[in-house]
Amino acid sequence: MHPVLAGRGVVWSAHGVAVGGAAILLWAFSVPGFSVLLAMTAAPVFGGAALLWVVGAQASHVAGRTWPWWLPVAPFMAVVVLALLVIGVPVRVRWALNREAFETVVAGLPRSTPATRFDRVEVPARVGGYGIRSACLVPGGVVFYEEHGAFFDDAGFAYLPGGPTSSLGNGSFESPTFRSLGGGWYGWTASW
Incomplete structure (x- = not known):
C-alpha cells in the first residue's frame, strides 16, 4: 500500500478514536461535578488517538507531505472539547433534556x-x-x-x-x- 494511503487510514482511525474519547469525556462531565472513573477511561483512549495521529503524521512525512490538511484537525478538536468542558456545555445540554x-x-x-x-x-x-x-x-x-x-x-x-x-x-x-x-x-x- 502506498505510504500516503496508509497514513490516511491511520489518521482517520486516530480521528475516530479521538471522537470516541471526546464522547466519553463529555458524558463524564454531563453530571453535576463529574464522573471521575469515566473521565479516567478517556485518558488511554486519547493516548491511543495521539499515538495513531503521530504514526499517521510520520507516514505522511515519509511520503513527502510536510503539512497535510488533516494535521490541525485533532488539536482543533481538543480545543473545542476543552472549551465545551470549561463553559459547562455537557451538563447544561443533558440537564435541558431532563x-x-x-x-x-x-x-x-x-x-x-x-x-x-x-x-x-x-x-x-x-x-x-x-x-x-x-x-x-x-x-x-x-x-x-x-x-x-x-x-x-x-x-x-x-x-x-x-x-x-x-x-x-x-x-x-x-x-x-x-x-x-x-x-x-x-x-x-x-x-x-
Missing part, C-alpha cells in the same frame, strides 16, 4: 417550610436520564442527590426558586457550591 422530568417530580412533592431541615422524600430512582440516590426537602426547595456524585464528594440538582441560602450547609452537606441552571434550578457539589 429538566421536565425533574419538574414533574417536584410538582408531586410536599412543599417545604422554613422549619424544613433535610427531610427525606421518596422520589424515583431515575429521573429523566439521571440516577437519583435520594432527595430531601430543604428550606425553600428540594435537593436531589445524583448517583454518581463527584467521586469523594456528593453532587446533584436542587430546585431553589428563591436561590441557595447559607442555611443549606449542615454537618453532612458541607460547603455546598451551586451553579445556576436557570429557572430556580441548580447543579451542586458538596463535601462530606
